Amino acid sequence: MDRTAAYQHVAQTGVDGLVREYLPLVKQIALRLAARLPASVELDDLMQAGLIGLLQAREQHDPEQGASFATYAGIRIKGAMLDELRGSDWLPRSVQSNLSRVAQAINSVSLREGRPAREAEIAAELSLSLEEYQSLAGELACARMCQLDDDVASSAGDEHGDPLRQVGEAGFHDALQQAVAQLPEKEQLMMSLYYGDGLNLKEIGLVLGVSESRVSQLHGQAVARLRITLEAWKE
Numbered sequence: 001m002d003r004t005a006a007y008q009h010v011a012q013t014g015v016d017g018l019v020r021e022y023l024p025l026v027k028q029i030a031l032r033l034a035a036r037l038p039a040s041v042e043l044d045d046l047m048q049a050g051l052i053g054l055l056q057a058r059e060q061h062d063p064e065q066g067a068s069f070a071t072y073a074g075i076r077i078k079g080a081m082l083d084e085l086r087g088s089d090w091l092p093r094s095v096q097s098n099l100s101r102v103a104q105a106i107n108s109v110s111l112r113e114g115r116p117a118r119e120a121e122i123a124a125e126l127s128l129s130l131e132e133y134q135s136l137a138g139e140l141a142c143a144r145m146c147q148l149d150d151d152v153a154s155s156a157g158d159e160h161g162d163p164l165r166q167v168g169e170a171g172f173h174d175a176l177q178q179a180v181a182q183l184p185e186k187e188q189l190m191m192s193l194y195y196g197d198g199l200n201l202k203e204i205g206l207v208l209g210v211s212e213s214r215v216s217q218l219h220g221q222a223v224a225r226l227r228i229t230l231e232a233w234k235e
Contacts, residue, residue: 053080
């Protein structure tokens with residue numbers, strides 16, 4: 001049974017009470033991811049992938065490992081969705097390339113100056129005007145989800161052992177928290193409001209007193225900064 005047929009079957013008839021109970025969680029996670037991804041990413045595709053993750057969680061959950069089924073299922077569902085995104089190569093190559101360019105420019109300036117790189121300095125490093133760089137940074141915001149969650153998803157998608165234990169041992173969340181703490185103050189606040197409090201770009205703009213497009217620029221720039229820090233952690 002393919003993913004579409006599997007989701008339709010469960011949604012209409014159900015596999016068992018446990019799976020039916022957690023179908024709303026699949027939709028909740030899919031909606032949360034879709035809100036942070038380009039419009040080209042289909043919600044149905046995420047939900048179908050998430051269903052596979054839910055079915056895997058039902059088959060593989062071991063309560064003796066210490067994780068509740070709800071926690072385990074949430075990790076499996078999100079991991080399956082991120083696997084789907086990586087497999088479909090949803091992030092344009094141009095964005096991947098530009099993200100790498102900006103991250104390298106930020107790293108070069110930061111190493112040279114001994115402090116976080118400023119926008120004007122990053123723009124100069126890239127031989128761009130400030131306006132051109134800000135526009136480019138805004139385009140990078142769509143890279144956020146897989147760039148920040150890829151390592152978590154890889155651990156969560158492992159076929160052996162307890163995903164919670166694997167993620168904890170990898171130290172990803174600690175490294176990410178430390179990396180966010182090193183961001184400039186406005187970018188720290190933006191990330192906290194977006195990922196922690198679940199505010200959208202317009203709402204964050206109202207809090208920060210800037211436009212929605214400016215929030216997107218800050219977001220893309222923050223992702224590039226985090227990429228440098230987390231790349232060093234992985235090495």
